[in-house]
Amino acid sequence: KSNITKLGGTVGVVSELGRGTTILVKLPLTLAIIPSLIVHSGNAPFAISQASIVELVRVSANEADKRISTINGSEVLKLRGRLLPLVRLGKILATAEQCRARAEQDDLKTPRNLDIIVVDAGAVRYGLIVDGLQDSEEIVVKPLGRHLKGSICLA
Helix, strand or coil: CHHHHHCCCEEEEEEECCCEEEEEEECCCCCEEEEEEEEEECCEEEEEEHHHEEEEEEECCCCHHHHEEEECCEEEEEECCEEEEEEEHHHHHCCHHHHHHHHHHHHCCCCCCEEEEEEEECCEEEEEEECEEEEEEEEEECCCCHHHCCCCCCC
16 A cells, blocks of 8 residues: 555555455556566566567577578577567667676577567567566556656666
């Protein structure tokens, strides 16, 4: 109840003997609850809206050489007869230090399974390579306050 109150909502409980209990939760319209898949890049968790996820694909270490290629400097996955562009979450969100550490790790050429999330982003479908899948959660999304709206680092 205290978490809902912090968000500006209310919780009410009405019980009637012999009829049961009704719990009424009201949240402000400025909030959205989005079912999300929690993934990891390095040690950092990230949430991806399940509405954008088409499917989850695991490419085993043995299949990676056959199913993943590089075309014009970009990785692609062969998936059911089509080429799917790939993006590594760790590379697009990493700091310079993390990029160096990841490059050193990749240089070890240790075969490992790849977890790929096939994402539909409107006109574009791509595969997002993550370090691990965790669980599904419902994420509360709330607009930033006026003082944070102009920030390019927060969303």
